[in-house]
Amino acid sequence: MRAVRDVSFSIEAGSTFGLLGPNGAGKTTTMRMIVGIYMPDGGSIAWKGAPIDARIRRRFGYLPEERGLYGRMKVREQIAYFGRLHGLVEPDVTARTQRWIDNLELNEYVDRPCGELSKGNQQKVQIACAAVHNPELLVLDEPFTGLDPVNADMLLATLRDLQQNGTTLVLSSHQMWQLEQLCDRFCIITNGENRVSGTLAQLRAAWTTRVIRIEPGGEAVRRVLQTVAGGHPLPSDDGALLYEVPANTELPLILRDLVAVESVTRFEAIEPSLHDIYVRTIEGAA
Amino acid sequence: MNEFITVYSAEIMRRLRSRIFIVGILIGAVGIGALIKLPVYMDSLVGQANRVALAGDAALISQAAPLLRKDYHVVRTIPGKTAVLASDLSDANKISAIIVLRRSGHNVNVIVYARDPGNISVSSLRRDLLPISLQIATGLSRTDLGRAMKVPVTVRAINSKFGTAAQANDARIIAYIMLFSLYILIMINSQLIMSSVAEEKTSRIAEMLVASVNPSALLSGKIAASATLAVIQMIIWIAIGFLLGAHPGAPAALEAADSSRATTFSLSSVSSADLAGFAAFFLLGYLQVSTMFAAVGSLVNRTEDLGALAGPLVIPIVAAFLIAMTALAAPDTPVVIITSFVPLIAPFVMFARIVVSDVPAWQVMLSLAINIAATWGIAVLAGKIYRVGMLLYGRPPKLAQIWSVIRS
Numbered sequence: 001m002r003a004v005r006d007v008s009f010s011i012e013a014g015s016t017f018g019l020l021g022p023n024g025a026g027k028t029t030t031m032r033m034i035v036g037i038y039m040p041d042g043g044s045i046a047w048k049g050a051p052i053d054a055r056i057r058r059r060f061g062y063l064p065e066e067r068g069l070y071g072r073m074k075v076r077e078q079i080a081y082f083g084r085l086h087g088l089v090e091p092d093v094t095a096r097t098q099r100w101i102d103n104l105e106l107n108e109y110v111d112r113p114c115g116e117l118s119k120g121n122q123q124k125v126q127i128a129c130a131a132v133h134n135p136e137l138l139v140l141d142e143p144f145t146g147l148d149p150v151n152a153d154m155l156l157a158t159l160r161d162l163q164q165n166g167t168t169l170v171l172s173s174h175q176m177w178q179l180e181q182l183c184d185r186f187c188i189i190t191n192g193e194n195r196v197s198g199t200l201a202q203l204r205a206a207w208t209t210r211v212i213r214i215e216p217g218g219e220a221v222r223r224v225l226q227t228v229a230g231g232h233p234l235p236s237d238d239g240a241l242l243y244e245v246p247a248n249t250e251l252p253l254i255l256r257d258l259v260a261v262e263s264v265t266r267f268e269a270i271e272p273s274l275h276d277i278y279v280r281t282i283e284g285a286a
Numbered sequence: 287m288n289e290f291i292t293v294y295s296a297e298i299m300r301r302l303r304s305r306i307f308i309v310g311i312l313i314g315a316v317g318i319g320a321l322i323k324l325p326v327y328m329d330s331l332v333g334q335a336n337r338v339a340l341a342g343d344a345a346l347i348s349q350a351a352p353l354l355r356k357d358y359h360v361v362r363t364i365p366g367k368t369a370v371l372a373s374d375l376s377d378a379n380k381i382s383a384i385i386v387l388r389r390s391g392h393n394v395n396v397i398v399y400a401r402d403p404g405n406i407s408v409s410s411l412r413r414d415l416l417p418i419s420l421q422i423a424t425g426l427s428r429t430d431l432g433r434a435m436k437v438p439v440t441v442r443a444i445n446s447k448f449g450t451a452a453q454a455n456d457a458r459i460i461a462y463i464m465l466f467s468l469y470i471l472i473m474i475n476s477q478l479i480m481s482s483v484a485e486e487k488t489s490r491i492a493e494m495l496v497a498s499v500n501p502s503a504l505l506s507g508k509i510a511a512s513a514t515l516a517v518i519q520m521i522i523w524i525a526i527g528f529l530l531g532a533h534p535g536a537p538a539a540l541e542a543a544d545s546s547r548a549t550t551f552s553l554s555s556v557s558s559a560d561l562a563g564f565a566a567f568f569l570l571g572y573l574q575v576s577t578m579f580a581a582v583g584s585l586v587n588r589t590e591d592l593g594a595l596a597g598p599l600v601i602p603i604v605a606a607f608l609i610a611m612t613a614l615a616a617p618d619t620p621v622v623i624i625t626s627f628v629p630l631i632a633p634f635v636m637f638a639r640i641v642v643s644d645v646p647a648w649q650v651m652l653s654l655a656i657n658i659a660a661t662w663g664i665a666v667l668a669g670k671i672y673r674v675g676m677l678l679y680g681r682p683p684k685l686a687q688i689w690s691v692i693r694s
Contacts, residue, residue, distance in 0.1 A: 035497040037677065054500055062497035068490025072302070084292040085498040129494065 003029040004040075005192040010182065011169075011185070013048065013136075018183035020176075020278055026192035027172045028065055031139050035062040047137065055089050058087050058243065061135035061258040065142045065172075067126055071115030075106055077113055079128045093132075098127035103158055111185045127155065131162065138162060139170045144178055156182065176275040178277075186274065188281045200274060207272045209244045214258065215266035217241025224257045242268070261269035289499045294514075301478070301515050311476050311519055314467070318527045321466065338383045339374075341367040346387040346394060349418050351426075357410045370399040385411075392423050421442060453577025454642065457560075458614050461641035463527045465634060466612075467520055469566055469607045475516045475572070476579040477596060479508060483583030483672070484592055491586075492676040501673045506665075509576050516572060534550075563640040563650065570657045571633025574664050575603060580685070581668035584675030606631040613638035616647075627653045629660030 003028040010103050011017045032038045034045055036057045047056050057178040069078055079100055083093040101107055103149050104124040109117055112127055113216055123146055131138055143159075144152050152175075158171060159182060173179050179186070180200065187197035196203055217240055225231055225243050245254070251269055272280075301307050334360045344365035351360050359382060370384050383400035400406045421431050441451055445506045486492045495504055582595045590619060609631060613622040617639045626636040626649070636653045639645045671688060 015682075032493075032497075037493065037497050057497075060497070062494060064493040064497070066490040066493055068486075068492065068494065070300075070486075071489060081292070081296055084296075084495070084499060085289060085495075087288060126494070172491060 001190055004033070004189075007187075007189055007194050008043075009185075009190065009194065009253055010185045010199050011170065013166060013168055014163075014166045015184040016163055016171065016182050018179040018274075019170060019172045019189070020155070020179070020186060020274075021047040021172075021189040025190045028141055029192075030189070031062070031141050031170065031172065034137075035060050035139055037062075047059055049178060052090070059133075059134065059136045060139040061086070061130040063130040063138075063140040063143055065145070067119075067123060067146075069114040069122055069125060069129075072113050074111050074113055075117070075125055076101065078108040078125060079132050080095055082129035083132040086135070086197055088133050095134050096134070097128075100132050103161070104128055104154065117261070120148055121148060124151065124154075131167075133160075134165070137168045137170065141172050143171060144175050152178070162177065176273070176278060180274040188278060190282060194285075196277070203274075203277050204271055207277065208247050210247050210249065211242055211270040211272070212243050212254070213266065213268040213270055214241045214243065214264060215239070216262070216264075218262055220261040221264070223257055224254070224261055227257075228254060242270075289503040290507045290510075292497065292506055294511045295513035297482075297508050298514065301511065304476065307332065307515065311522055314470055314474075314519060314523045315526045317470065318463065318467065318523050321525060321532045337361045337381050338385055339364055339381050340385050340387060341365070341370065342387040343389055346389065346418060348414060349421075350385075350387055352555055353414045353417060354411075357407065357414060375399065375401050375450055387415075389422070394418050394422060394565075441458060457523060457641050460613075461614055461638055462642075464524065464564055465610050465638060466570065467523045468525075468564075468637070469632065471516045471520055471599070472572055472575050472603060473567075475512050475519075476576045476599075477592075479512050479576050480579035480583035480592060480596060481589065482508060483580050483676075484586050484589050487584055487676055488587065488589055496673070502669055502677070505577070505580055505669060505672050509573065512573050512576060513569065517568075520568070546652070560641050564637050566654060567633040567657070568635045568659050570654075571606075571630070573661045574630055574633070574657070575599070577661075577665050577668040581671040581675065583671045585678070602630045607627065608633040610634035610638040617643035623649075627656050629657055629664075633658050 007026065007030055009017070009033075020265050023227075027226065028123065029038060032094060034052075036052060045052055073081070074151075076097060078092050080097045080154050083096060088096060100108055100136065104127065106121065106124060106128070107119060109125075114122055127140075132138070140159075145153060149157060156178060159171075169182070171179060171183065173196065183200075183252075185197070185199050186203060188195045196206065198206070210232065214225075217236075220231070221241060225233070225245075228243075228245050228249060231243055231245040231249070234244055237241045245251075255267050258267065295563075297381070302629070338354070338358045339358055340351060340354070340360055341364040345497035347363050347365055355359055364384070368388065370386065370387055374384055375381060382405055383398055386397045388395045388397075396411060396415060398406050417431055417435060418429075421428060424431070426434070443493070485603050486495060487500065489575065496505055578599055579596065582599060583592065586595060606625075609622060609625050612619070613626070613635050616622065622635060622639065625631045626645075628635075632653050636645070636650065640650065
């Protein structure tokens, strides 16, 4: 079975990239190819213009979707072990291990075997293992899954710190709002192929319709909107009128016509969210 | 190289701290000790069953007592007593039999009153007491009779690496201890490697590991660490074996006829070349088996499945051990010679041949070459299976899938 057919994107150094797609779209396979677990049978993957070899790969970090730790190894040893695997040596490895223990508030568990920790704390240890060596590129497959809101916020803050320190991040997540907060660029893939990619502004610009919200949404307002070519109402549950119109519609002209027939208190053009773009893209690909 | 060293040292530390390692050393030490000391203990048990008293003619008792010591433990003499009652064999005096000796014309008449007649060997009694019977019949003095009965026999070795039967016997005992240690070490440590790999897979840490370190470095680091610890275990066990059983230098303590009661042996029977051969074949055998077990460990999804998959791998090792045992007694039989070149079996069999016979150098070199090549081949195949197997979840792969991975 071919999991990835035609996926192509570039990531700017120091940026944060969101890889989106439904289950089975090929996100994990793409990430595994980036970190060298799978070798692509066609195409190429490069880092800073050079093919990725073992030496470059050591400067990457990876948090897989399937979490796992050595159950009997203590927290501190585990993080330090992954640091050493990525080439850290003393005293760096001890200092960086401690820094991650502090960052992720794991101090009270450092001498406990990882198997005794809660799932959330195990996940924090795994994140520390993936990032202890300050990777140039950190690939995180569904990093927020399984975290409670407090720990999810802590992870979000940690990833922002990494961003500020220049680490390039590649994330996949089904929590769109978190990706929207973190990522500079996105790529949506389905069935192993690129569908759309770019910044949120570019994705929105490519969006073919706009949604406008009008209050109050009386009969006179509806009559005006019915004159807009290609427009149609959307379901609404709060009394306001939601209307979808083509993206090239002159909104000031519509507003002028509306004000002429009704005392409109609210006229808002709603930008499509990442969630909207994602859902529309997936539906379009189906 | 750094990756290898990191994996290697972490594996060493993990294993040293594990209870299984310590318990393994202790169990092995007890096993080696038992192998060496069990015959002594069994002899002592037999000795208890052979506690006898001598009764009857006082002169015959004094002659018979030293002759019977070889097979019986004479704990009491009762000169003049010829009538034996059941109470004489009560539990209190712990005598299993009373042997009554009387002169009867030109012979000696022996009646044994035994608690368990099965413990009394009539043929050994006849053999032991034959000198008394002959002395009475011939009238020869004890000295003359002793001289007449001692037939001078000399064994001269031809085409043998041993000067005497005792040396050959010592070499067999040492080879047996080493082969037993090799077998136990390979079986225990290979299964430990397999469990370790399976643990990494089933705990789902494998994906993070193979993203962090080259799978070949991961696998080789694990196997090298395990081999190092196996060598340490081996040294401890052999040291214990020698401490319990060896006495320095020739002459050897054992007579060939008494080999079943072996408790001590001389180290001089095994040369440094034999030890070098042991080290080389130990290493090759260990690497062949452990890499196979590691590959199999990467294929399981549940640790409960390890036993079923490991079963077929154990068969050649058990076969190798059994053939090696045959090789100790008959090192030049065709089956032994042929199997001493076969990978997985040769490490046991060729080593046994080297210790107990003069194996032509070309055969040793050929076996080494074949097994080095086989070790390399097994490592390459195992590496391929390991790399794919570690990330393969769901249903266990079919043989055809494994074959396609190997071919790719």
